[in-house]
Amino acid sequence: MEKDTKSPLEIPNEVPDFKIKTFDQKNWISENLHYKKDSGSWAWILHRITGIALIGYLFLHVYSLSPLTKGEIAFNQMMQSYTTPFFMVVEWLLFAFVLFHSLNGIRIVIVDWADGAKYHKQLYKLSWVLGIILFLAMGALMFSHEIKMLFN
Amino acid sequence: MLKYKYKSSKDSGSKSWVLQRITGLALVVLMIGHYILMHYNPESGHTYGAVLNRMQHSWYRIIDLTFITLAMYHGLNGIWNIFRDYKLKQWAKLSIISALVILGLAFTAWGYSIIFSIPYINSVAGAN
Numbered sequence A: 001m002e003k004d005t006k007s008p009l010e011i012p013n014e015v016p017d018f019k020i021k022t023f024d025q026k027n028w029i030s031e032n033l034h035y036k037k038d039s040g041s042w043a044w045i046l047h048r049i050t051g052i053a054l055i056g057y058l059f060l061h062v063y064s065l066s067p068l069t070k071g072e073i074a075f076n077q078m079m080q081s082y083t084t085p086f087f088m089v090v091e092w093l094l095f096a097f098v099l100f101h102s103l104n105g106i107r108i109v110i111v112d113w114a115d116g117a118k119y120h121k122q123l124y125k126l127s128w129v130l131g132i133i134l135f136l137a138m139g140a141l142m143f144s145h146e147i148k149m150l151f152n
Numbered sequence B: 001m002l003k004y005k006y007k008s009s010k011d012s013g014s015k016s017w018v019l020q021r022i023t024g025l026a027l028v029v030l031m032i033g034h035y036i037l038m039h040y041n042p043e044s045g046h047t048y049g050a051v052l053n054r055m056q057h058s059w060y061r062i063i064d065l066t067f068i069t070l071a072m073y074h075g076l077n078g079i080w081n082i083f084r085d086y087k088l089k090q091w092a093k094l095s096i097i098s099a100l101v102i103l104g105l106a107f108t109a110w111g112y113s114i115i116f117s118i119p120y121i122n123s124v125a126g127a128n
C-alpha cells in the first residue's frame, strides 16, 4: 500500500508531456492514408469499397438485363459480350467483392449481436481463410469447362 | 442538459441500423445462391433460354423480386449511411435522400417490369 500514498499534488508531475494529435481536416486525404490501421480499419475500408461496388454493379446489372423484355435474340446478343474470357475473369473477381462484403457483413452482425467483439480479430482472419477457399471453389465451378480441356 | 439529443430529425437511425443487418443476412443467402446458380454451367446465367425456363416457376420470380427489393434498400441505405458520416447542410441531406429514393424506386420498378415481361410459355405453367 505504500506506493499509493503519494500526495495527489505530486501526480501531475508524473504525467508524461504528450500532445493529443487531432484530425487535420485540411489534409484529410493524407490523414486517412497515414493513420495506423488495425484489422478493423481495413475491414471497415474494404466493406465500404465492396458495398459501393455492389450497388454500382446492381444498377449496371438491371440495365444489362433489360434486353430480356425484347426477347431471345436481343438478350443473347447482349450476354454474348459477357461470355468472353475477359468478362469471365471479371465475373470471377466480382465474386471476391461479393465474398468479402458477405463474410465481413456476417462478422459485423456477430460483433454487434453475439458478443463477437471479444474475438473479432479471429473472425476477421477466419473470414479471409473462408473467403479464399470459396473464391477458389467458385473459380473451379466457373472455369470447370476450361479446366477439363486443360487436362484432356 | 441534453445538448446532444438528436436534433435534425426524430429518427435516430436505429431502425435502419437493425434493418441493415437483417437485410444483409437475407442477402447472404440470396446473393451467394444467385451466384452459384448463375455459374452452375456456362449457359445458366447468360442465355435467354435458361432464364425463360426458370421463370416458368412463379416462386423463382418471387425470389428475384425479393432480391432486387432487399438489395436496393440495403445498398442505398448503405450509401446514405456513408453520407451520414459527414456534416451536411439540411438542403444537401434532403437532395441526397431524394436522389437516392428516386434512383432506388426507378431501378426497382425497372427490375420488376423486366421480370413481369418474361412470358409464361403455356397457360398451365403459370399455376406454379
Ligand code: HEM
Pocket: A044, A047, A048, A050, A051, A052, A054, A055, A056, A058, A101, A102, A103, A105, A106, A108, A109, B020, B021, B023, B024, B025, B026, B027, B028, B029, B031, B071, B072, B074, B075, B076, B077, B078, B079, B081, B082
Ligand atoms: C451478402 C450479404 C450482405 C451482408 C451480410 C451485408 C452486410 C452489411 C452490413 C452489416 C452493413 C452495415 C455496416 C455498418 O453499419 O458498419 C452493410 C453496409 C453496406 N452494404 Fe451490405 N451486406 C450484404 C450485401 C450487400 C449488397 C448486395 C449491397 C449492394 C447492393 C450492399 C451494399 C452495402 C453498402 C453500400 C453499405 C454501406 C457501407 C458503409 O457503411 O461503409 N451490401 N452491409
Ligand code: HEM
Pocket: A054, A055, A057, A058, A061, A062, A065, A091, A094, A098, B031, B034, B035, B038, B044, B045, B046, B050, B051, B054, B064, B065, B067, B068, B069, B071, B110, B111, B112, B114, B115
Ligand atoms: C456475374 C454474375 C452474375 C450473373 C451472370 C447474373 C445473372 C443474372 C440473370 C441472368 C438474371 C435474370 C433473372 C434470373 O434468371 O434470375 C439476374 C437477375 C438478378 N440479379 Fe444477377 N447475376 C450476377 C450477379 C449478381 C449480383 C452480384 C447481384 C447482387 C448485387 C445480382 C442481383 C440480381 C437481381 C437483384 C436480379 C433480379 C433482377 C430483376 O428483378 O429484374 N446479380 N442475374
